[in-house]
Amino acid sequence: MKKLVAYCVLSCAMAVNAQKKPKLVVGIVVDQMRYDYLQRFKDKFGSKGFNKLISEGTLFENGHFNYIPTYTAVGHSSVYTGTTPSDHGIIGNNWYDKELKKSIYVVDDENYKTIGSSSNEGKKSPKRLVASTVSDQLKLAQNFKGKAIGVAIKDRSAILPVGHAADIAYWFDGGNQGKWVSSTYYAKDLPKWVQQYNQENKLVLDEYLNSPWVTQENLAHYHESTLDNKHFEGTFKNEEAPVFPHNLPALKEKNGNYSLLKTTPHGNTMTLDFAKEIIKNEALGKNKEYSDFLAISLSSTDYIGHKYGPASKEIEDTYIRLNEDLDDFVKYLNRKVGNDNYVLFLTADHGVVHVPHHLIENKLPAGYINGKAIYEQLIDFTFKKYNTTKIIENVSNYQVFLNHAEIKTLGLSLEKVQNELVEELIDYPMVYKAVSAKTLQRAEFHKAPLSLLQAGYNQKISGDILITLTPSIISGNAKTSTGTTHGTGYNYDTHIPILFYGAAIAEGKKVKAPVNITQIAPTLSNLLQIQEPTMSSLEILEEVFAKSNN
CATH class of the missing domain: 3.40.720.10 (Alkaline Phosphatase, subunit A)
Structure with a gap:
């Protein structure tokens, strides 16, 4: 006892x-x-x-x-x-x-x-x-x-x-x-x-x-x-x-x-x-x-x-x-x-x-992407599609911010513009996924990377389109860039x-x-x-x- x-x-x-x-x-x-x-x-x-x-x-x-x-x-x-x-x-x-x-x-x-x-x-x-x-x-x-x-x-x-x-x-x-x-x-x-x-x-x-x-x-x-x-x-x-x-x-x-x-x-x-x-x-x-x-x-x-x-x-x-x-x-x-x-x-x-x-030196897939080129391609696309260069307001942090006032003035649907830009972006080399804000608000994703993009998307302050690149791709110049980065x-x-x-x-x-x-x-x-x-x-x-x- x-x-x-x-x-x-x-x-x-x-x-x-x-x-x-x-x-x-x-x-x-x-x-x-x-x-x-x-x-x-x-x-x-x-x-x-x-x-x-x-x-x-x-x-x-x-x-x-x-x-x-x-x-x-x-x-x-x-x-x-x-x-x-x-x-x-x-x-x-x-x-x-x-x-x-x-x-x-x-x-x-x-x-x-x-x-x-x-x-x-x-x-x-x-x-x-x-x-x-x-x-x-x-x-x-x-x-x-x-x-x-x-x-x-x-x-x-x-x-x-x-x-x-x-x-x-x-x-x-x-x-x-x-x-x-x-x-x-x-x-x-x-x-x-x-x-x-x-x-x-x-x-x-x-x-x-x-x-x-x-x-x-x-x-x-x-x-x-x-x-x-x-x-x-x-x-x-x-x-x-x-x-x-x-x-x-x-x-x-x-x-x-x-x-x-x-x-x-x-x-x-x-x-x-x-x-x-x-x-x-x-x-x-x-x-x-x-x-x-x-x-x-x-x-x-x-x-x-x-x-x-x-x-x-x-x-x-x-x-x-x-x-x-x-x-x-x-x-x-x-x-x-x-x-x-x-x-x-x-x-x-x-x-x-x-x-x-x-990675490239050791035969592994990797590369560099020119962020400015993406912006210029989008400007060119919107000019041909909507006859304006004012729809793209900003491209940064792999997000595209649209000019909502301009879209409204042109009588366009914001959701349709988002979706058309997603379809355009997904055809760009080294872009792995692109998803619109409207899609992130309506659907619930359970598999990466879309589920991760969704968890990082803030309805109040994030952009209209979120992008993720293919693995081991970073922004830079393939000839002159040194060092590395993160963010994916x-x-x-x-x-x-x-x-x-x-x-x-x-x-x-x-x-x-x-x-x-x-x-x-x-x-x-x-x-x-x-x-x-x-x-x-x-x-x-x-x-x-x-x-x-x-």
Whole structure:
């Protein structure tokens, strides 16, 4: 009987502990991280960093984005709101505003000013994000107690994750500034400790800029990547070839001075170093009554990936270095916050396609498309068909925006014009699918890519026609283009890691079933015992709650 009582006490204690709210949630989004990097660089990671999170946490091996377009602002918004662009209202980094008749940037807001520097980099806010984020819901649930802070090199990657009610978001002002800045949307001035940190940190940034970027390990041991000198990789201004070492001291003047650090692994290091200072100075995870939220985005992986591509030596070196930084950051969390007091999740905002030239060189299908040529073809088509050049108002982000007023003036049917343009576009080389707004509003698609286009279509702000290209085709010039990009619904852009680690998270569990990125926010809401974000998916990742593999 005593054994039975003892067992009950132990099991009940474990159940209570499993439901204990974490004192701190740390979100890490690695910008442009493909899932296969975990496998390609596994041996280079050793037992630290990524491999430590995998062995001691829960890994979802088949996590995907469930919409098009897979861009940075869209990805961060979807992770933290638990929904897709069709609902949260972020359809790109930039997009054509049908009301303003111009292209807008996702977080620009002239109502606010910069705090922390003399530049205009702080004229930002989250006003275009329609849905709430999980950190917004945490603030609401705690009567706006506890802290919610975002940090990233990119402004959009710092602002959108922590939503509307954040205490503050920080991003990096490069150029001649070299400072972490914010917006008067959050506060009148930077905290004193940040002002001091910016002054003292200049010495560290100068040290980075005044030393060449050399590989962490012997370049000859980088077997997971292609040759160092490839014609399809980008170069810095005044750099002859895309090869190691990259002579930062000689390049800084022509490449934006402190902005140059964004396209080196130092950008990730300085972001995580600043995140440590935030944890320390804001006492995150130390409040006995309330939980805190820290959203970190590591942007340099994206800058480097765009320039050199996923097969490059630069990407391999970046992830080897990031693995060390990540391991150091987790150790810091364990010391400062305590192993049982925080939950950390790690994911990406999108993946990336291999540089098309690299694929072509290895006999794989790929290529380049001229976006301007598509626009000109459509103008020519509408002139011949409707005797006007005013029907096409804008073509951007693989969307066609029509001039509704002109169509009405001509006495044409909007739906018929949309359908006729779809029929025209589908005959263009490298266009795989084209679908009209009216069709997306009326039909319900269940198979990619049309289902992904539908999840990315926002009735209020998206265009009249949405396009997706054939796989491994990107905008550019086949002769002169270097580097690569992302944005599609193909696996290379949608398949990303989803990792949970920390208090009450199952250890050593690998989940093979397919899951969506929009399940992260409701899972965090469940962990925090709060209401889900306003438009969130209600599907949680149940596997993270288990205490064993049984």
